Amino acid sequence: MNYNGPTIVIDNGSYTTKAGFASEELPQMVFSSVYGQAPDTNGEIIIGDDQLLSNPSVEVMTLLDDGFIYNFDGVTRNWSHVYQHLDNGAEVNSNEYPLMLTEEPWNTLKNKVTATQLAFETFEVPLFSLVKTPLAQLYQTGKSSGLVIDIGAATTSVTPILDGIIQSKASFHTKYGGDFLNLHIAHYFKGQIADMNQLIPKAFQSSPSSMQNYYITRNIIHDFKVSNTPDYYQLASKNHINVNGFSYIDNLFTPSHHSLPGVEIPMPVLEKPETQGLLDLVFSSLKALESTCMPAINGDNNTPNRFARFNEILKSILSNVLITGGTSLTPGLSELLILEMRKISPNYFSSYGFNQYYIQPVINHQSGDINEIWEKLFGGWKGASSLATMLNDTNDDSNGTNIALENWFITKADYQEQGEDLIAEKFK
Incomplete structure (x- = not known):
């Protein structure tokens, strides 16, 4: 069975929602994932940065926590906004197009079931799919094995992928992402000015x-991060903040190095990857991969064959280190991470004869090139879209079986017949 119409792909990130037809190269819609709700307007919802900034009296609500949806009432409005404006500002009928969503590897079965119910029962889509974000991100670079380091707004995750399969037992994440850096920047700025009203x-x-937090984050902090000014940052009030010597990237690597008022930052614990900084998170993932892929043979951890096999796995994964996500665009961050990974890797894997220069970043475009920016910002959406286009593949050699339908999508009829068991099996 083939489908002539394009799939609609929605990537709900904690910072922005990316949505569009899979037949397009880039998402047609990119808008803030938060929304506004005024208590005196009978629940009227305001979506989009321009609309939110035109309504300063509203409360700003979020959709995601720890990388996955918790506010399904809000996400219903979010998807409705997509369907109402997707076709160059015009509405499309949700029941006419397959729908593919991205999800993080740690998404819960409960959330998968709720998202599927929403897609089939509220929006009445004919086909539905959930695809893992890091798999989509790696796929759009043309690689099947690699280490995906996704430094987003709400979370940072490290996901090893081997021959197109996510190594879930070695996939870890923390809440130390762009939002965490924003807290440090805001705290520094507030300490440099006498009157807080200068910020807004x-x-x-x-x-x-x-x-107020939304305004400061989306305007002042974001502008500061992309301006890369070396000494002074000018506020809208024309006052200047001295930023000479102020480094905020370090807080990703050592989260507990600087305290934040009212924020408890736990000390890192080896057995708890979620407490670790960026570099330690990477090597915790790789050590977990070692334990998962190379269990001891007859109690012997030191056979030469075992060393050789895992060395090849390390080379396969670390020769394709994909550093992605909006926060990874922070100047100097990707380069610093690769440098530190090379520096410390001999301490972890010297017994395998591992060479630090096996560690190579995936670089498809020059730094600062618009295509590099699109890959980091829209990598999940672009990869999912590429997978979704296979639903329209008419040149299939597998006895008429559509690979995309067989592997990534479920039909409404199958959902109604099999329910949660099908969701757990198809989207595991």
């Missing part, structure tokens, strides 16, 4: 705290 325009000085 007059129209927002009576806004709810959620709106």
Whole structure:
């Protein structure tokens, strides 16, 4: 069975939602994943940065926590917004197009079931799919094995992928991402100015705290991060903040190095990857991969064959280190991470004869090139879209079986017949 219409792909990130037809090279819609809700407007929902900034009195609500959806009422509005504006601002019928969503590897079965119910029962899509974000990100680079380091807004994750299969027992994540860095930047800025009102325009000085935080994050902090100014940062009030010597990237590597008022930052624990900084998270993932892929043979951990086999696995994965996600665009971050990985790798894997220069980043475009920016910002959406286009593949050699339908999508009829068991099997 083949489908002539394109699949709609939605990538709900904690910072932005990317949505579009899989037949397109880039998402047609990119908008803030948060939304506004005013208590005196009978639940009216406001979506989009321009609309939110035009309504400074609203509360700003989020959709995701720890990388996956917790607010399904809000995400229903989010998807409705997509369907209402996807066709160059015009509405499309959700029941006419297959739907593919991205999800993190640690998404729960409960959330998968709820998302599937929402797709089939509320939006009445004919076909539905959930695809793992790191798999999609690696796929769009043309690689089947690699280490995906996704430094996003709400989370940072490290996911080894071997021959197209996520090594789930070695996939770890933390909440130390771009939002965590934003807290440090905001704390520093507040310590440099006497009047907090210098950070926000007059129209927002009576806004709810959620709106004020939204404004500061989306305008001041984001502008500071992309401006890469070496000495002084100029506020809208024309005052300057001295940023000479202020480094915030270090907090990704050592989260507990600087304290934050009102924020408990646990000390890193070896057995708890979620407490670790970026570099330690990477090597915790690789050591877990070692234990998973190379269990002791007859109690012997030191056979030459075992060393050789795991050395080949390490080479296969670390020769394709994909550093992606919006926060990875922070100047100097990717280069510093690769440098530190090479520096410390002999301490972990010297017994395998591992060479530090096996560690190679996936580089398809020059630094600063617009295509590199699109890959890091839209990599999950682009990879999922490439997979979704296989639903329209008419040149299949597998006795008429559509690979995409067989492996990634479920039909509404199958969902109604098999329910949760099918979701657990198909989207495991």
